[in-house]
Amino acid sequence: MKMIIVKDLKRYYGTGETAVKALRGVSFEIKKGEFVAIMGASGSGKTTLLRILALLDDATDGEYTIRGLQVSSLPEAERSYYRLTQVGYVFQDYALINEMSAAENVYVLSMMEGKSRKESYKTALEALDKVGLKGKHNRVPDELSGGEKQRVAIARAIAKKPDILFADEPCANLDTSNSKQVLDVFKELNEKYGQTIVMVTHEPWHTEYVDRVITLEDGNLVSDEKKQKG
Ligand SMILES: Nc1ncnc2c1ncn2[C@@H]1O[C@H](COP(=O)(O)OP(=O)(O)OP(=O)(O)O)[C@@H](O)[C@H]1O
Numbered sequence: 564m565k566m567i568i569v570k571d572l573k574r575y576y577g578t579g580e581t582a583v584k585a586l587r588g589v590s591f592e593i594k595k596g597e598f599v600a601i602m603g604a605s606g607s608g609k610t611t612l613l614r615i616l617a618l619l620d621d622a623t624d625g626e627y628t629i630r631g632l633q634v635s636s637l638p639e640a641e642r643s644y645y646r647l648t649q650v651g652y653v654f655q656d657y658a659l660i661n662e663m664s665a666a667e668n669v670y671v672l673s674m675m676e677g678k679s680r681k682e683s684y685k686t687a688l689e690a691l692d693k694v695g696l697k698g699k700h701n702r703v704p705d706e707l708s709g710g711e712k713q714r715v716a717i718a719r720a721i722a723k724k725p726d727i728l729f730a731d732e733p734c735a736n737l738d739t740s741n742s743k744q745v746l747d748v749f750k751e752l753n754e755k756y757g758q759t760i761v762m763v764t765h766e767p768w769h770t771e772y773v774d775r776v777i778t779l780e781d782g783n784l785v786s787d788e789k790k791q792k793g
Pocket residue numbers: 576583584585603604605606607608609610611612
């Protein structure tokens with residue numbers, strides 16, 4: 564099943580002569596259950612692309628379909644609802660609330676979706692268990708390693724059982740051992756639960772974990788390669 568179809572996607576910042584052409588017309592499809600890495604030099608358009616795919620930003624031109632839904636032409640309220648309930652996003656800097664425990668950080672988003680307190684709590688604990696944080700539910704971010712913090716952020720993103728999990732350089736602030744823990748979690752979510760994942764990364768060794776690598780260069784898609792998983 565086709566999860567994502569983008570056709571000739573463009574994103575210009577500003578207009579006229581001085582416009583920055585961050586995406587110059589990118590086309591590809593992603594199937595349900597794929598684990599895709601987006602690579603490319605700094606400034607090549609990776610974050611711009613991911614933000615559009617996750618509905619955090621609008622394209623200047625082109626078509627974007629998620630699960631057959633033409634999202635580029637959805638009314639804003641429906642886009643927001645889809646984003647809240649079906650899109651998981653993991654940021655480079657974790658974006659956790661420091662005053663809240665791991666469980667509360669995950670739980671807060673389920674509550675926002677309108678789930679009951681009891682159901683939200685149960686969902687939060689299940690998500691934390693899935694990322695290997697059993698027994699650390701009550702720790703605040705300061706009591707967790709970088710890799711553990713990022714795994715809380717992943718738990719928060721997957722608690723809603725999103726169609727797609729997006730991650731923008733999720734290991735950028737982590738050492739090799741913490742990066743491996745985080746990548747192992749992504750790999751397990753992909754292989755065990757069939758989670759579709761689109762992850763931006765700079766590090767060539769991260770591509771050992773994925774099915775496919777899309778490379779951007781100066782706003783263009785310059786290669787799209789299937790990988791043998793390591
Ligand atoms: N809000 C913005 N306004 C103007 N230009 C922007 C904006 N966001 C990004 N750009 C420009 O668009 C281009 C692509 O940026 P983008 O952040 O997508 O690159 P990236 O591949 O994610 O880079 P990095 O690896 O450094 O994170 C760059 O030239 C950048 O300066």
